[in-house]
Amino acid sequence: MAPSTPDTDALFEALIPNRNDPAALRKRIETLEILLERSFTIPGINRPVGLDAIVGLVPVVGDVITAIMGGYLIWEARNLGMPKWKIWRMMGNLGVDTALGAIPLVGDAFDLLFRSNSRNLKIIKRHLDKHHPGTIVIDQ
Secondary structure, eight states: OOOOOOOHHHHHHHTTTTOOOHHHHHHHHHHHHHHHSSSSTTTTTEEEEEEHHTTTTSHHHHHHHHHHHHHHHHHHHHHHHHOOHHHHHHHHHHOOOOOOTTTTTTHHHHHHHHOOHHHHHHHHHHHHHHOOGGOOOOOO
């Protein structure tokens, strides 16, 4: 008897409920962007930083981990059906952040200034606002 392959759709549905719902997607990507880019504030200079800058301090492994987490935003954008040119632009943002962030010391300072996940979130939000206007959240 041949081993059965797992149903990936059922697996993702169990891990990520409402994964095709644009409003739920918006909430997921906004939460991830906050975690990666604005989780903590540096005392004294009041500069928000996230896991991207903190984990990026660990040579090689930190940059790979944050690149994978940033890749999740791109995966969600692809599942949303965004145009390929927007996906490529998001991949470029993440690639620049990962490549320059891997340089010791200079890359760590670069991670504080270049926020690829925030840029990618803006691209996805503009797409959602245009194609799924029901997901717009009014900030107060």
